[in-house]
Amino acid sequence: MPSTDPRFAAALQRFDAANARDPNVTIVDGQPQPKELVYAKRMTQWLNRLEPGASEAVQLAARSQHLMRWSIPRSAFPMDRPGYLKWRTTLYDFHAEKAGEILRKVGYDDATISRVQSLVRKQGIKTDPEMQLLEDVICLVFLENYFAEFAADHDEEKLIRILRRTWAKMSPRGHQAALALELPERERALIEKALGH
Numbered sequence: 001m002p003s004t005d006p007r008f009a010a011a012l013q014r015f016d017a018a019n020a021r022d023p024n025v026t027i028v029d030g031q032p033q034p035k036e037l038v039y040a041k042r043m044t045q046w047l048n049r050l051e052p053g054a055s056e057a058v059q060l061a062a063r064s065q066h067l068m069r070w071s072i073p074r075s076a077f078p079m080d081r082p083g084y085l086k087w088r089t090t091l092y093d094f095h096a097e098k099a100g101e102i103l104r105k106v107g108y109d110d111a112t113i114s115r116v117q118s119l120v121r122k123q124g125i126k127t128d129p130e131m132q133l134l135e136d137v138i139c140l141v142f143l144e145n146y147f148a149e150f151a152a153d154h155d156e157e158k159l160i161r162i163l164r165r166t167w168a169k170m171s172p173r174g175h176q177a178a179l180a181l182e183l184p185e186r187e188r189a190l191i192e193k194a195l196g197h
Contacts, residue, residue, distance in 0.1 A: 010106040061119035064099035096120040136174030163194035
């Protein structure tokens with residue numbers, strides 16, 4: 001349930017205004033929309049479905065997960081696995097810093113800002129229940145909205161490897177939600193193959 005704190009509404013408004021500047025677009029219902037703004041709203045929607053009582057820090061972290069992601073393109077790093085991992089960790093710090101700047105401007109205290117930044121940096125997966133919740137949401141948003149497009153560009157072996165990695169990051173609750181997704185036949189078959197069903 002969204003917080004009634006006026007700082008929360010102000011933070012979301014600023015996160016969304018920043019992401020609305022994304023030059024990349026996603027087509028939603030036939031209309032082009034800023035890619036990271038769409039992603040951020042999908043994160044909030046999934047969080048509300050999975051855990052309506054999520055803390056304010058988790059709600060803020062979900063909405064700022066990819067804050068201004070286009071600013072550091074994948075092409076700025078070597079196009080191999082180490083380059084990909086370096087890009088990801090660089091992004092975690094970037095998103096956390098940008099989220100912190102906005103949260104400070106709207107009046108949040110250091111403890112809340114630090115907590116949101118820790119979640120955005122993905123610290124404590126598998127040991128922190130709120131981080132695990134956020135990771136489930138990230139995986140569900142990917143599977144529901146981005147996996148089919150991603151799958152079109154990669155071979156089956158790579159996709160199965162990615163699905164197994166994704167599955168390993170999720171909790172039993174996340175697995176249950178993922179298996180209930182309405183996915184195209186090919187993507188559903190890939191998941192079943194990855195899981196050995």
